[in-house]
Amino acid sequence: MNFIDKLERKYGRFAIRNLTVYILVAYAIGYLTYAINPDMYLLLTMDAEAIFENGQVWRLVTWICTMPQNLNIFIIFMFMFFYWIGSVLESTWGSFKYNLFIFSGMFFMTLGSLVIYFITYFVGPSSAIGGISIPINTYYINLTLFLAFAMIYGEQQVYFMLILPVKVKWLAILDLLLIAYDFFNAGNIVNFYRHIANEGVVAYLSLYVWCYRITIVISILNFIIFYFVFRKSKQLSPKASQTRKKFKKDSAKIRPQTAVHKCEICGKTNLDDDTLVFRYCSKCEGNHEYCQDHLFTHEHIKS
Incomplete structure (x- = not known):
């Protein structure tokens, strides 16, 4: 029994069922707020500087309502897909492990943003003008959820763009390549300004780029932890999920x-x-x- 199993045995009763629905409701609140009052929407975003300097502590939670991407018909289908994979994962893992996966991802992203701002506020070229506040949103929550789904259901076939049949594992590899591209491509802005800006600006941008890269790694930290904890475990497999359901069903039948x-x-x-x-x-x-x-x-x- 690993540490997560011990946590589930002790705190499993507090798990939120159908958590995916609540996340989608939070997204809807974010889109609606942006449509009604864009200035109010900005008050929902994660801004470490506003938290430390102005005491706007609600941002620690309300950033979950921020939009992963601009709303369009494709994003609506993506949210439907997000609901499907979230429901499947909750059914496979159980509500507690699914809750832990989602909330740990949110926690790591929030903590990482605060720590980066706090460190850069006192250290490095940014300390003269304030810390670096890296904006975070729910894009990586969706991404890590899909990677977790691919870890278990890699052979599952879905229709990419609603047309092209493709296995989930290939889409997951594509997502990992996009993450790697974001990680390495972030430095291009430094190369652009290197010959037209002074050394102070270049140093600040270089630090910002590395903070952004660290944020990318932190954003997928929950997936990395779950992967190494359960990579050899069979308890999170679809077969294990079916066994648990069959046991509950059979137990109900034989209960006098x-x-x-x-x-x-x-x-x-x-x-x-x-x-x-x-x-x-x-x-x-x-x-x-x-x-x-x-x-x-x-x-x-x-x-």
């Missing part, structure tokens, strides 16, 4: 049923006929129960 109501005259119970009505007789002394056929025809019991 106990009658709640029983007629003292004919002996019928609510298990014999669920349409029968049972009542206690108010004219009998003591607690005596009868079915609808004998409630008014029995001989009243007197002490």
Whole structure:
């Protein structure tokens, strides 16, 4: 039994079921806020400087409502896909492990943003003008969820762009390549300004790029941890999920049923006929129960 299993045994009852639905509701709130009042939407985003300097601590939570991408028809289909893979993962892992995966990703991203700002506020070329606040959003939450899905259901076939059939593992590899591209391509901005800006600006941009790269790694840290913890484990496999469901179903079948109501005259119970009505007789002394056929025809019991 690993550490996560011990946590589940102790705190599993607190897991939020159907967590994916709540995340999608948070996304909807973000899109709606942006459409109604873009300035108010900016107050939802993660901004370490605003948290430390202005005490806007709500941003530690409300950034979850920020938009992973601009809304369009393709994004709507992506959210439908996100709901599907989230529901499948929760069914496969169980609600607690799914909750832990999602919330640990959010926690690492939030903590990473705060630590980066705090360190750069006091150290390096940025300390003269303030710390570096790297913006984070829910894009990487969706991405790590898909990578986790691919880790288990890599052979599952889906329709890319709703047209092209492709296995999930190839899409996951494509996502990893895009992450690598973002990681290495971030330095291009430094190369662009190297010959037209002074050394202070270049040094600041170089530090910003490395902070951004660190944020990318932190954003997928929950997936990395889950991968190494469960890579050799069979308990998170689809087969294990089916076994758990079958066990629960079989247990329900063999669980003996106990009658709640029983007629003292004919002996019928609510298990014999669920349409029968049972009542206690108010004219009998003591607690005596009868079915609808004998409630008014029995001989009243007197002490």
